[in-house]
Amino acid sequence: MISLKHLVKTYHGHGAPVHAVCDVSLDVAEGRIYGVIGASGAGKSTLIRCVNLLERPDAGEVWVNGRDLLTLTDAELRQARRQIGMIFQHFNLLSTRSVFDNVALPLELAGLSRSDIVARVQPLLALTGLEARANHYPAQLSGGQKQRVAIARALASEPKVLLCDEATSALDPETTRSILALLRDINEKLGLTILLITHEMDVIKTLCDEVALMEDGAVVERGPVQAFFARPQSATAKRFVQAALERPLPETILSRLQSAPAAGLDPLVRITYVGGQVDAPVLSHLSREFGVDVNILSSQIELIQHQPLGFMVAQVEAQDQPAAETALAWLQQQELQVEVLGYVSR
């Protein structure tokens, strides 16, 4: 549905040129929810603004709905943009228009008659839970309600694609959840393809099917969300996943953590396990077969894409160093992600 090919966008400001997007390719299949995450300044906004040509890339191709937007005339581009809804961090509602008239705006622009407009807007207000607010003005609404209006407005011209530029970044956690639920809802009900950018891993975790991680204008890692969380490859991805999911180790352990093995020190391991493996009695097997004690320091399970993903930090207490290494080697062979964080005394 969306296919970006070798996009390049460089800003020539006063100082050195800024390579906001350098050679990014990205494909979003129809009906999917695709998230792009990255730190501030990574080029996310520039990338998503290239999808409806609010920003014209210096090079590359922008295919949406089977057409390369860069080859279109101005008039054709305006038509194509009606098939691409967009919502923004700061809502961008017209303050002089009521909720109803804000949602009606794209339809007015398209030249629909008043009766057709009413027929289209009413169900959208119902879908977004705004029926009672139709005659209110944006200044009378909460942030969450404003974003609902923006979503209804983006859906008014019945687009195939919805672009979300940090749609929940100005909202509190609870409102964020309700907006994400609404986006999920319209994705399922209307079969809408959604491309969103965010710097919040929570948004990726609760909403997206696929994810791409951007850093310095390039995509450094991408794939299904489940795999991204379970097996992050790049250092940046690992940092994002850990910051999002794991509770940090207590200071009392961190201060004792040594980086090299030595006599009298036990390895401290992090074990990541996916789906059905959560129930596997791996640790009791480890104890029984290798005669080690597994001292679990922390353990948690997250649901990602309806699948459980577990994290555990444990101290493996063996008789001596070779015994510990044999036990760890066996652990690595299981379908688990095992990472040695360091070594601690008992």
Next chain:
Amino acid sequence: MSAAKLDLLTSSLWETLYMVAVSGGLGALLGIPLGILLYTTKPGRMLQNHWLHRLLGIVINATRSVPFIILLVAIIPFTRWIVGTSIGTTAAIVPLTLGAIPFVARITEGALNEVPGGLIEAAQAMGATPWQIVRKVLLAEAMPGLIHGLTLMLITLIGYSAMAGAIGGGGLGDLGIRYGYQRFDSSMMISTVVILIVLVQLVQSLGDWLVRRYDHTRH
């Protein structure tokens, strides 16, 4: 106050209203599009044209820096060419309009500048044409500021119209100067001043009321 003087007051009031209304109307009609052009030709905007933008700015500033009383006299040939005469109430409308146009243009540009860029982007993303963006987004959102500015323009024109007497334009200000100042008729002087005060109050109240009707940012 004698009936003759009352007549004089009413006819002068009508002259003032006529001059201010027509020049205000024409000033808005010509000044608003000029303001839109000034806004849209700025580099980075939809009709960006650096030279046109500069040129408009220079012409507008030049016109605005000429004191009105000088403008009134300086453009007499132009006035005669437009309305066929260079004296009288109708003739005064030409310099008043010419004074109002750059004023309105700057006010319009300022009001449009206040519209957040995000709204324009949102409209572009919806597939709006540049003209639709001007009409449905920029002008609509700038309306409270625009009305506020036009109110200011009308009040300024009421002030300017007092100088119209210099070319035989008549009006309340002229009456006040001729009777009150030159003939020491203080009742006439006070009457014209009171009427002018009431007039300005009315215009301001009407303007404020309209701004409140359009402005939905405060509740």
